[in-house]
């Protein structure tokens with residue numbers, strides 16, 4: 001089937017039915033969680049410092065739930081009311097806004113310590129919305145300019161996205177640069193069909209001292225890239241456990257939250273394999 | 285789910301609306317109180333980002349008069365607890381935010397503000 005962004009505007013594609021289907025799909029939950037962890041790794045916020053993050057295209061909160069579990073305060077914006085509805089049902093902690101990111105943000109300068117965006121910005125290239133709109137380059141310019149202003153100096157914004165061509169990557173990167181961002185593209189597992197992931201890593205300030213991180217590679221002796229992606233998570237988790245990044249919220253709070261999401265997620269989906277990924281996080 | 289922390293960061297983003305566009309005026313709002321995890325470090329780190337008079341006004345409008353006119357020199361626990369409550373535990377569920385400059389109305393329903401702009405408002 002063709003990509004979602006070719007089928008309908010986002011707020012139509014992610015209607016009531018698809019919003020639920022998307023959110024309850026265990027494979028999607030796992031993938032979005034993995035990519036959110038990786039985005040946080042690339043964000044490389046100073047350890048043991050609380051932060052306020054922006055989740056761009058937060059959807060039903062699959063990425064936001066990870067931010068909750070990791071103890072961040074966050075604000076989420078999304079254009080699809082049905083997705084936000086599901087996020088409300090799941091009782092995520094972030095403040096939610098119905099917003100078309102192609103229309104830009106109104107946040108005051110320096111509002112956020114960082115931003116993540118998981119599986120969203122390809123929509124800015126490929127689909128119109130049912131709201132008033134303008135051309136993709138215009139929308140991208142407005143988006144990146146107002147985002148740049150809303151971020152603190154120095155800080156980062158990390159976007160996992162699904163480009164269809166190198167030209168698209170070029171277009172996005174050049175508009176981001178014109179908006180004032182430094183940075184570039186990181187490709188994890190470039191040679192694996194399944195695990196290949198593209199991350200745009202944008203920097204605000206830092207006097208050019210910020211280096212574009214390296215993509216993850218598959219070890220030669222082990223070509224199951226999926227396993228490797230898991231290992232990346234494993235590493236990240238261990239690091240958290242070793243106390244390098246102090247958990248900001250208290251343990252009971254996080255456990256309560258996890259239990260809640262677990263319960264919510266299970267409604268209507270009897271299959272419990274969906275939380276195999278989550279369980280590992282119980283080692284906080 | 286708009287809390288005053290977010291209200292305090294939000295200006296109008298309609299086309300050409302670049303001055304006197306903050307803070308958005310609260311209108312006919314209904315609030316709900318919900319506990320949030322208290323974190324003194326977060327508050328201490330965040331305070332420099334706050335537009336103080338706007339926060340005090342918004343809180344008072346919602347019936348919370350606990351904050352002083354000026355942020356105190358000494359951020360003791362008593363003050364931080366109050367700040368915590370105002371920033372993170374008061375949720376605006378219904379109502380609207382109105383731009384003091386261009387008068388654009390951002391309706392809030394079910395806790396979610398609608399930030400979508402009309403065609404002529406897109407920058």
Ligand SMILES: C[S@@+](CC[C@H](N)C(=O)[O-])C[C@H]1O[C@@H](n2cnc3c(N)ncnc32)[C@H](O)[C@@H]1O
Pocket residue numbers: 010011014032056057058059060061062063077078079080083099100101102117118119120123124129
């Ligand atoms: C694949 S979902 C990802 C949601 C969430 N980040 C996650 O990881 O589960 C893509 C989201 O992007 C949102 N989106 C697409 N175009 C958008 C736009 N112009 N403004 C805001 N959100 C948009 C969609 O509504 C949808 O919720």
Ligand SMILES: [Zn+2]
Pocket residue numbers: 296297298301305383384385386387388
């Ligand atoms: Zn305005």
